[in-house]
Amino acid sequence: MEYLWRRGKLGELWLSKEAITSLANTVMPPEYKAREATLQGDDNVANVIVVAPHSGDLAVKKELQDKLVSLFAPLGLKVKISWTSKEESFDAPALMNKLRKYPIFWGSVVAIIAGISQLGLKGLGLCILFGFIGWAIAGLVLSGKLSDLLSSLIDKRH
Secondary structure (H helix, E strand, C coil), X not given: CEEEEEEECCEEEEEEHHHHHHHHHCCXXXXXXXXXXXXXXXXXXXXXXXXECCCCCHHHHHHHHHHHHHHHHHHCCEEEEEEEECCCCCXXXXXXXXXXXXXXXXXXXXXXXXXXXXXXXXXXXXXXXXXXXXXXXXXXXXXXXXXXXXXXXXXXXX
């Protein structure tokens, strides 16, 4: 996509989105990337959308902002940065490679196989259901929400 930047006696000057993002990406740290860019030609402002990791360091962001300002300044452009978090895509093979390194994964696989062989699918389903119910109750107790729920139920009775 191209944006009209300026009109003059000699014609029009257009900037492409790809040129703005490519220029911005020349100063990006390894985990950062300029994904989108727009141009407000009347205000001479390049809007750059930067994808950053969730744990992006504020000092790195400030340094990157300073680099982009100094990079676009000779062109006569101001820079406005919009930050977005890095998109995590689901990668099943990578997830399996991570999981197979944990003993809890292999213990769960063996437990499921043993549960199916000893209890059948119905028995295993009931065990999983009661395990989930126990997990939910433990979460409520540990967070303190169960006592709040019980006290609100007792108050409604009186």
